[in-house]
Amino acid sequence: MTKRTLYCLxxxxxxxxxxxxxxxxxxxxxxxxxxxxxxxxxxxxLAAAKAASQQAAPATPLSGDALVRVLSGKTHVHEYxxxxxxxxxYFIVYEYYRPDGAFIALDSYSRRDPAxxxxxxxxxxxxxxxxxxxxxxxxxxxxxxxQESWGRLQYxxxxxGDPFDGLLSSKVDIVRSGLQTPEVTTEFPYGR
Numbered sequence: 001m002t003k004r005t006l007y008c009l010x011x012x013x014x015x016x017x018x019x020x021x022x023x024x025x026x027x028x029x030x031x032x033x034x035x036x037x038x039x040x041x042x043x044x045x046l047a048a049a050k051a052a053s054q055q056a057a058p059a060t061p062l063s064g065d066a067l068v069r070v071l072s073g074k075t076h077v078h079e080y081x082x083x084x085x086x087x088x089x090y091f092i093v094y095e096y097y098r099p100d101g102a103f104i105a106l107d108s109y110s111r112r113d114p115a116x117x118x119x120x121x122x123x124x125x126x127x128x129x130x131x132x133x134x135x136x137x138x139x140x141x142x143x144x145x146x147q148e149s150w151g152r153l154q155y156x157x158x159x160x161g162d163p164f165d166g167l168l169s170s171k172v173d174i175v176r177s178g179l180q181t182p183e184v185t186t187e188f189p190y191g192r
Contacts, residue, residue: 049167059146059154063127071097077174096179112182
């Protein structure tokens, strides 16, 4: 091997090493940036949950048989609007509490057919409702459910040790008997 070939190989290796190093730096900075954005979004979500919790109307905690009666055989409809004054929701979640303990979560965008959703489970222990979704988040999520005097239901997070513990998660104005078929929305729910 000539000196010229050796220098050429060394120069090529140096350029490749510098390029890989730069790519690694970019990947690490992208991951760090995503981590910062996730942390910022979580802080904003926590601040919004605290504000919503402070503004929530007084409500009566439901427990035991009273809580089961509000859930069993019913679909709770969660409507999400970009602005409180929007006449129509942009995204709707349908949570069906089958009397046998199966939990089916459908929505107006991607999970519309109950036959294509693997049911999760729901259970009531005292004042706590716990859900496990098979198709979505497989981790158990628990809530305290309260009822306002005019019937609206409030779901409060039960997450000991988590900053969201004891904060309002969502409200439900619409409770219907039986499994409901989702209404179709025409736009992508996440603003893409």
